[in-house]
Each structure stands twice: as structure tokens, then as C-alpha cells.
Amino acid sequence: MEKKIINPWKWQDARNYVQAVEVKNATGTLYVSGQTAISDDGISSNEDMRSQLKQTIENLEKVIYQAEYELKNIVRLNIYTTSASELFQNFDIIKNWVVQNKIKQSSTVLEVKSLFETLKVELEAIVVK
Secondary structure (H helix, E strand, O other): OEEEEEOOOOHHHHHOOOOEEEEEOOOOEEEEEEEOOEOOOOOEOOOOHHHHHHHHHHHHHHHHHHOOOOHHHEEEEEEEEOOHHHHHHOOHHHHHHHHHOOOOOEEEEEEOOOOOOOOOEEEEEEEEO
């Protein structure tokens, strides 16, 4: 698999995402449903944004690893949140996770009116092999 990062500018580098990712010769593509802070028993978290972000990332990792893909091959990460201001106050969690795992993803952040039950954030990913 070959990945090519397209960044016509430099400013997005400080925000830990890229403008586009071209993938050639992939042997598989994994489309991951939105992952949230739901326990193994199916119970939605009522914790704060920071705690929910951590659990959401853990759940996303679990799906990706079970499918035998690698985090560094996430090429698209969409973030849905009920509060953009709360999300950005805690964005270091996502930023550190992206840097630590050498992820270079295109990304969109959307504030939505609501998510399921008490959830505050949802991560949706596309991963390639």
C-alpha cells in the first residue's frame, strides 16, 4: 500500500491533520462506524468530555485491532461532538494520540445537536492496508 499526503499549505501541520490522503495499491479498506464512550456492556458514559474522549479512542482502537489493521493507516477521521468548545478544550487527547501513533489523516469536526443518550463525542474512521 502506498500513501501520499497532499498539503498545499503548512498551517494544518500544527493542527495534526492533512488536507488529503491518496492511497494506491491498498489490499483492504476498513470503514469503521462511529465509535463512542460505550462500555463493553453497552452502557453509554455520562462522564465528562475528557473521559469520553479517552474511552472513545480505546473503543476505536479495539475495532481497528480486531480487524487486524494499524492505527497509523487511518486515512480519514471524522469527529462529531455535542460541544465543539468542550472538545477543543480537551483536544490534546486526540492530538497526542495522533502524534503517538504516527497517523496522517484527513479530518472533519462537526458539532451536532445530539448523540445517542448521554454521549458527547463520536469518532468515525477509514483505515487502509
